Amino acid sequence: MNAVKRFGAATLLSLPLLAQATDIDKAAAIETQTVKAAAASQQRIDVSDEQAQSTKAEIEKLEREIENLTLYRNHLKSLVENQEQEQASLNQQLEEIALTRQGVVPLMYRMIDDLDVWVSQDLPIKSAQRQNRVDGLKTLMTRADVADAEKFRRILETYQIELDYGAKLGIYQETLPLDGVERDVDILHLGRLSLVARSLNGDAFWFYDQSTTKWLPVDKRAYEAIQQAFDVANKKQPPTLMALPLSISMVKGAAQ
Template sequence: MNIIKSSLALLVAASSSGVLASNLDAAQSIQSKTNSASASSQQRIDSSAETSLALKAEIEQLQEEVKNLEVYKNHLSALVTSQEQEMTSFRGQIEEIKQTRQGVVPLMYQMIDGLKAIVAEDAPIRLTQRQERIAKLDKMMVRADISDAEKYRRILEAYQIELDYGTKLGLYQGQIEVAGEKLETDILYLGRLSLVARSLNGSTFWSWDEAQNQWVSVDPSMKSELDKAFSIAAKQAAPSLITLPVSLTVAEAK
């Protein structure tokens, strides 16, 4: 009887051990699955967190770019406004230039005509050069490759040269006409007060007579004084007092 009870107890214990082992395996499997699920969930959480941080950083970067683009847009708007103002100003200046040019061009032609009148009425000082200078100015006026400013400058330069003829002592070689004969001479001028020609051999002198509008002979007694004047003009002698025949009319002398 005792033997049977012991056998039954062993059988029950063995059966219980099998059930416990099976339950333990199941529990371990569940725990393993749970751990695996937890790890996977953590990975998804970590991945989502990283993605969220990356998206947040990208959003912040885009917001900064939007802010910079807004600043740049405002900058461009200010530039456009400034350029429009400059264009308006330039248009006004162009209109002013057109109006100024319409007034300056006729003025330049009048100034050239004035030079022609001066040369025609003046003593024949460097006459050929002055006439050639005026002819060049006439040709210059119709040249498109020369600006109006440059044309005006050259006309003013011609006036300055004419002004210098009235204040300086000068000497040059040129032709004069005496009794219908053209003679090569040395010509001295002292402003517009005196204009004297000397033959190349230095023996004969003529003075321009404004009243008669022609060259007239000079008294040979003035040769010494005139030679001194020519030497001073040629810078071969030191400046000193000189005596020259006057080429002015009576009215001009007064």
């Protein structure tokens, strides 16, 4: 009986202990769940933070791209504006060139006509060569494959050549009708003042008389002085004072 009582008392005493153990287990389970939940929550927080950082980086990247695109757009806009200005300037220049060309082309034709008259009325210094040069300019003006600038340059070049004839002592050979006979002669010109022909053997001289447009014989007394001028032109002797018949009408009588 006593034993039964003791067992019963022990059972009664163990009930609070069992209840306490159950509460501890529950608390432990709750704690474990709480820790797990906290870990999961922290993981979600970490993932969310990484996503936020990634999103932030992406946003910053997009902002930089937008900034670069904005700068590039402004750059293109400036280029387009500049190209429009250049196009307007080119259009204006083309209009001015067209107007200038309308004035330059007639001017070139007049210059060639003046050259033609000049050569035909001038002393016959290399007349065939000079006339061919003028005729070449006339042909040049009709060529569409040659720029107007090149045509104008060639005309000015011809003018310079013509000017040089009037400032130089020159000598060349040509065939002329002299005294009714075709003769090969040496021709000397002192600018546009004197034009003299000499037979190849040096035994006769003629001078061109502009007033009659004829070659006239030179008095034999002037042969030595004229020969000296030929020697100077051929660089056989140094430059010196030369006595030459002038190819102008007022000295026709004096030269003979």
